[in-house]
Amino acid sequence: MASVQQNGQRFGITEPISLGGPTELDVIKTQELEKYLQDVGLYEGKEEAVRREEVLGKLDEVVKTWIKTVTRAKGLNDQLLHEANAKIFTFGSYRLGVHGPGADIDTLCVGPRHATREGDFFGELQRMLSEMPEVTELHPVPDAHVPLMGFKLNGVSIDLLYAQLPLYVIPEDLDISQDSILQNADEQTVRSLNGCRVTDQILRLVPNIQNFRTTLRCMRFWAKRRGVYSNVSGFLGGINWALLVARICQLYPNALPNMLASRFFRVYTQWRWPNPVLLCSMDEGPSFGLQVWDPRRNPKDRLHMMPIITPAYPCMNSSYNVSASTLRIMTGEFQRGKDICEAMEANKADWDTLFEPFAFFEAYKNYLQIDITAANVDDLRKWKGWVESRLRQLTLKIERYTYDKLQCHPHPHDFQDTSRPLHCSYFMGLQRKQGVPVSEGEQFDIRRTVDEFKHTVNDYMLWIPGMEINVSHIKRRSIPSFVFPGGIRPSHASKGTWDSKRRSEHRVSSTASAATTTITNTTNEASSESKAGSNSPGDGRKRKRGDDDTLTDQLRNSKHVVVSVPVENFEGGSPNPSVGSICSSPMRDYCTNGKSDPMVKDPPESVVVFSKGPPESVPVNKIATPQAPSQETEELEDSFDFGNQVIEQISNIPAATATIPPFKATTSNGSPFSNGAVEELEVFPMGQPEVTNRASVQQRKPIIKLNFTSLGKTNGK
Template identity: 40%
Template sequence: MSMNTPTYGVTPPISLANPTPKDNELNDLLIKELKLRGSFESEAATRKRVKVLNTLQKLTETFVYNVSRSKNMSEAMARDAGGKLFTFGSYRLGVYGPSSDIDALVVFPRYITREDFFTEFEKLLRERPELEEINSVREAFVPIIKLEFDGISIDLIFAKLDIPRIPKDLTLTDKNLLKNIDEKDLRALNGTRVTDEILNLVPKPTVFKHALRFIKMWAQQRAIYANVYGFPGGVAWAMLVARICQLYPNAVSSYIVEKFFQIYSQWSWPQPVLLKQIEDGPLQVRVWNPKLYSLDRQHRMPVITPAYPSMCATHNITASTQKIILDEFQRGTTIMHGILDGTKNWLDLLQRHDFFHRYKFYLCVVAATKSTYEEHLKYSGMFESKLRLLVQKLEMVPGVELAHPYVKSFENGYYCDSEDQVLNLINTYGTLKGEELASLLKSSKEKSESSNNTTNQQDNNASTNINGDNENLNQGNTNSDTTNDAKIEVNLTKLYIGLKLSLQKEGEKTLDIQHPCAEFFNICKSWPEYEVGKHFVQIKNVKLYDLLNDVYVEGETRPKKTVKRKRLVAKDDSKKKAKSVEANGTA
């Protein structure tokens, strides 16, 4: 290795070899596949994003000026106070597509408060004609304003630094900028700092970006892309790809993808994936260290952020999701062998997941709010963030081999005529009977994150309904908010967990999951804003052939029940019973 060759990462590269003609050919095909699938945005659409960001930067400066003047600062000082917009996530990494949102951070001087941000800055946003939708979530782990602005989805977070003004050329690389700020500000700053570090730690940014685009698309197609549900999120996938780029600094993107599957299918987990050595800093804050902290030792597939203070980006991974991820790495390795010998292509690697074909039993986990969609968003956000806790509790039940959470929610809103209809809808939502009832109701707004192609079903639903709000179902709030000519608005979210069972013990015929379900109900009900009669949580056992049509995308063939021919019952079989999931709740 030449003395002038820069090195990246915590170990020397595995190979400095340049790409072969075969590598270049596969790389051209990979980029062609990305283009065919609409991974890249048009230049006009990108210019529109830049225009929107420039508008938000001007609003930021106006906001700081207005607040500064209201706090008796001079005209000159208020004009000079600054305020700066930073981007992070997929937009900053350069791997965004036509439907991608923009993650943005606004940084303010020390005297601007979070309350100012959620009142005065939001007021400025609401005055803009480009604003289409806005939702503030002050109580989030990282407080956020979500908005649709001129057709672009933007997640806007806030941080203030302990400095009197924000210069236009400010960067966030200096660790001393993190002094004297609270934890929420620190978490907000972390996104931009991590993204910038990743870009600085890869040898060839264009190679990294194309490889990451492909891996992100693959992870989404295989339904293993969602930090909140126990899978790697966008930052984690970016760091995993970046590490492979460090090990093969002269490779093209197709070769990076090949080695991605080969290396991570053989990785010695829980050995961490690091892009640089973990650094100390000026703060009295916790830095990831499994030697010191028992919680860090429990991380199954640690991928560590490079910016101080280093954290584990994959701490949500459970025993079940780890197995699913490793199986997907192995599948990727097998298909890559086929791509290399010409029997497979990139399309095979990007084949859609089979989650709603794979298991005999599913749990349909439902959150409902008898109020507006905006009110429901607060509850459903908390609800979704707790699903992995239910997964972990299910993993501990004897007979549960795997508890596989699906990575997307399904949402609907309806107007009901009476309290009885509200309760009937909530009780049956996620079942064939509920689908039939919903088809008769007026939708309050189409909000599904998945393809909702619901049709009426005439079959009877044989699923078990475990009702977490049984004691409250007949105590509806007659004073609830009403819309649409005094009708009652109900918004619902459903999530799915696939169960792989292993009931092998003698006499073991059923699976009792009442205890983990009851614990999950209690977790949801302990939310500080939970209101009896307004918020509901339920878990329903649904068999494969009773899944609703809305979980299948257009053109996807739903599994069909095969009719088995009757046979004579042998003496040894006469005492056998079918295995089933049973939860001792209210049906």
């Protein structure tokens, strides 16, 4: 296995891209970066750090008292009672050393075989915590994929998991990094242990922990500012960003954080997804019967768009939530970061430019608004958690039913209207996929998609009356004011930012290109029409004006709320398909039976309409009016064109019927993976699901009717 030699220790699965050390300018730029991160408040003070340590010490005392109580209650012998022990471990951002002020602490309680999860952890320990005056906001979640208890201890937020090991006694020096710790462990224990094991492994696999931490703080802050920090929304969460940064640290082991941040964007702009990001070789591990990520054996693993593999056994894809739309958005953000870092090297940009917040509500002309309400605070908390976990399904369904032509950009956070208690809203930007041919009059019908989504959400096992969800279309000018800082809508679009300048450049470029095309086409049309005794060249412009007027009249007189989704301006080109030796030599036909062309799919039904209800029943800010907007408003909307990266449409081959050829490829070092990376795989989009008639939950019907249509002619398509 190729690896990095650094102080006698090996890092990574490939040779580094560069072993070069920092220059004087790198030292200065890194100091500027560290000061910037300090100034924006990413580091906690000493007083808070001490308080966290005290809280963890108190929690350790609590679980040790708890295990003695459980052991005594179960009548075990005096020796086991004397030796009874439980131990607290930390993981996540706190263990990595990149947590900020007010961040919660991810903790794991490890207990012996006789302390059960259901009866003792969510029983006796929960009771003990509920009776402690120092504990507030106690919320047990026993049915979660990874069961946990959330609470505050002396004001510090704690997420506490439990691992029940098949041991009679938990030693104080227990090493959970050993794979043998998983032997005979139940599935929930394996998942609970995974966080600690992965975190510790990351720290072992980076050449310089301090440089890793500073770079990770930088990238986490950048991702949050750019709206791509959210695992549940289909972007990347904390562990994903940690793994991506760790790989860059391996590729540039002697670089300082300013260079690591720059190279982060350079590498991942050119990364050939779905090649996986790996920090170490993917060993089979011990024969414990645990499934590891392996697209050669597991058909579901071939569906993953952006595999980022955890380094601890069992190796898993930590980014399975990523969809085609969110991958496109993140790729576009990587390209933006790369461009800015190059501008910084030329002293044409600074850290402020890189960390400019993404103007989500200026980026698109059309949005979906998802409103949820509940009867009380506790119900809203549960309802929010459930709906948030399902929102990704709406994105996937829209992608599927429009054959990836209509793309969604989910906002990673919810918004609350202070004038409406027990209510919150989520938003998704909508745009047509760049580069897809536009057919005049083509429409997107997503009624069934939204109905399916709402039906799935309303199947919540803990649903009670009062839990409601409403999905509606809104135009950019109708975005509710409570989403803006201070509840005040900006009077004009952001100006002077990197994004606004790029949009202006692309508008000028697009206008010039369109003008050239128009002149050429007009000349050709004039020549051909004059030969045939047709109209004069000016008739083409008249026809275009006539078509525009016809479209405006249709919008004004339409019986439905029409959402036109034009092709948005596109910033930047497609990413370079290679990045040196870190993800090259893909095997494109590995999962396509040697077929390189995508399968031809029947076109979907042309229209999805959410019909407009009676005027008196239309809720405020739910539906944009069908009246034609003023010229000033249209010009304002046109100034907000925003482009993102394009993800190539791929073949749709059912995983169940795909025949996997024998895998024989090896690299120069004998690894079955090209340069330490799994071969490039064709990703199989999910097939059209069968729609079954199910009785819908009795609930007030949202009065939204929606129709997506293209402005093909007006865009010159």
